[in-house]
Amino acid sequence: MKPALLAAALALTLPAFAHDGPARPSGQIDYTKAAPTAFGVPADPRGAQRTIGIDMSDGMRFAPADIQLRQGEVVRFIAANKGQVLHEMVLGTMDGLKAHAELMKKFPGMERDEPHMAHVAPGKTGEIGWRFTQPGTFHFGCLIPGHFEAGMLGWITVR
Numbered sequence: 001m002k003p004a005l006l007a008a009a010l011a012l013t014l015p016a017f018a019h020d021g022p023a024r025p026s027g028q029i030d031y032t033k034a035a036p037t038a039f040g041v042p043a044d045p046r047g048a049q050r051t052i053g054i055d056m057s058d059g060m061r062f063a064p065a066d067i068q069l070r071q072g073e074v075v076r077f078i079a080a081n082k083g084q085v086l087h088e089m090v091l092g093t094m095d096g097l098k099a100h101a102e103l104m105k106k107f108p109g110m111e112r113d114e115p116h117m118a119h120v121a122p123g124k125t126g127e128i129g130w131r132f133t134q135p136g137t138f139h140f141g142c143l144i145p146g147h148f149e150a151g152m153l154g155w156i157t158v159r
Helices: 002-019 093-107
Strands: 049-055 061-062 068-071 074-081 089-093 119-120 125-131 138-140 153-158
Touching: 002 068, 049 089, 074 089, 074 119, 089 125, 093 138, 119 125
Parallel strands: 049 074, 068 153
Antiparallel strands: 049 061, 074 125, 089 119, 089 138, 138 153
8 A cells, every 4th residue: 555545544544543531441352353454463462472571761762672573473562661651552564654653743632542552651551462464574663743753663573
């Protein structure tokens, strides 16, 4: 999908996922109906083969920022916000994350709630369960305006 077309699609669909309350409680995703993406599908974190902790800091960095996985592996990411401001971990392709980051600049108060995202308040943790179905290099980033641009980005290599 071309970046301009992706940005337009995101602009039309993301407001439907806006919410005023807390993020969806864990376990409220119907994993049997999860739509595939270029970077995999949501997976129940309770069935993960591996758990990976990711720290998010106000230095606009993830630790670790480089992750190696096997194709088909189900991973439970535990994103821990070690900073004083809201951070998020959003899985995706680089083009998708860039387009989404641009959209967030235009609509900074827009909240999203998707299975490939964890929005984490200071001192809290969030969780993502994911199955990486394709080999390649994928990414995760914090798309809060200014964070992605400051380098809050990580890499996932799936072999």
